[in-house]
Amino acid sequence: MNSSRRTVLKGTGGAAVLGLAMVAGLFKPGSAWAEWNKAAFEVKTLNDAVKAMGGSQASESKDITIQSPDIAENGAVVPFTIASKIPKTEAMALLVEKNPNILAANFSIPDGTEPWVNTRVKMGQTSNVIALVKADGKYYYASKEVKVTLGGCGG
Amino acid sequence: MADPMKIRAAMAGDKVEVKVLMSHEMETGQRKDAKGATIPAWFIQNVTATHNGRTVLSAEWGPAVAKNPFLSFRFAGGKPGDKVIITWVDNKGDKRTDEATIS
Numbered sequence: 001m002n003s004s005r006r007t008v009l010k011g012t013g014g015a016a017v018l019g020l021a022m023v024a025g026l027f028k029p030g031s032a033w034a035e036w037n038k039a040a041f042e043v044k045t046l047n048d049a050v051k052a053m054g055g056s057q058a059s060e061s062k063d064i065t066i067q068s069p070d071i072a073e074n075g076a077v078v079p080f081t082i083a084s085k086i087p088k089t090e091a092m093a094l095l096v097e098k099n100p101n102i103l104a105a106n107f108s109i110p111d112g113t114e115p116w117v118n119t120r121v122k123m124g125q126t127s128n129v130i131a132l133v134k135a136d137g138k139y140y141y142a143s144k145e146v147k148v149t150l151g152g153c154g155g
Numbered sequence: 156m157a158d159p160m161k162i163r164a165a166m167a168g169d170k171v172e173v174k175v176l177m178s179h180e181m182e183t184g185q186r187k188d189a190k191g192a193t194i195p196a197w198f199i200q201n202v203t204a205t206h207n208g209r210t211v212l213s214a215e216w217g218p219a220v221a222k223n224p225f226l227s228f229r230f231a232g233g234k235p236g237d238k239v240i241i242t243w244v245d246n247k248g249d250k251r252t253d254e255a256t257i258s
């Protein structure tokens with residue numbers, strides 16, 4: 001086994017990934033699109049996610065509901081419905097505390113759209129799931145534990 | 156080119172309820188193949204829904220959204236016969252736009 005050959009292979013692999021990233025950057029969708037908040041998708045905690053979205057802190061609220069199974073047999077597909085009764089809800093996000101990165105999805109809710117979203121996410125393991133709501137510039141959250149019998153993020 | 160989305164848009168009371176099923180791998184970038192090499196992340200990053208030229212929902216997604224993503228939401232101001240247009244863009248720059256008529 002030639003070890004320097006290994007290194008070279010690794011090097012080109014890395015360069016290719018970088019190239020892809022650059023292409024993705026160059027071909028950014030038009031201005032009608034919201035930017036993808038890369039920082040928010042890289043953090044591990046609720047507080048850091050709130051900060052990455054431009055807030056300072058989130059307070060717990062009973063006006064946010066999370067509907068989901070209490071026990072998910074298959075972590076690869078866990079359905080969630082999140083809803084907010086907080087006036088002037090502008091955005092709603094779904095976060096899975098024990099996933100490699102906490103933020104799963106963030107929805108902007110324009111005027112006229114109900115603060116109600118139903119989607120499916122992956123869960124690596126049993127975890128608290130957090131619905132984070134931005135309303136009138138402030139952040140609120142509610143959380144719920146969902147048990148997972150088979151993880152959805154492994155290989 | 157990715158497969159078309161399945162979109163249903165129907166009146167639910169005075170609101171329009173939209174259900175979308177997209178066809179996408181949503182690869183997390185965490186998994187490894189049989190040889191132990193990491194499978195690169197490949198996932199939808201942005202989703203936008205418009206009705207009569209007005210955005211009724213926009214979303215930013217991470218790789219934690221499940222494979223073949225499902226999304227449902229409700230908005231006001233639509234009527235039967237109107238079109239709802241949905242577009243997604245993934246992290247490789249691929250995009251797909253489909254539309255449905257409100258029933």
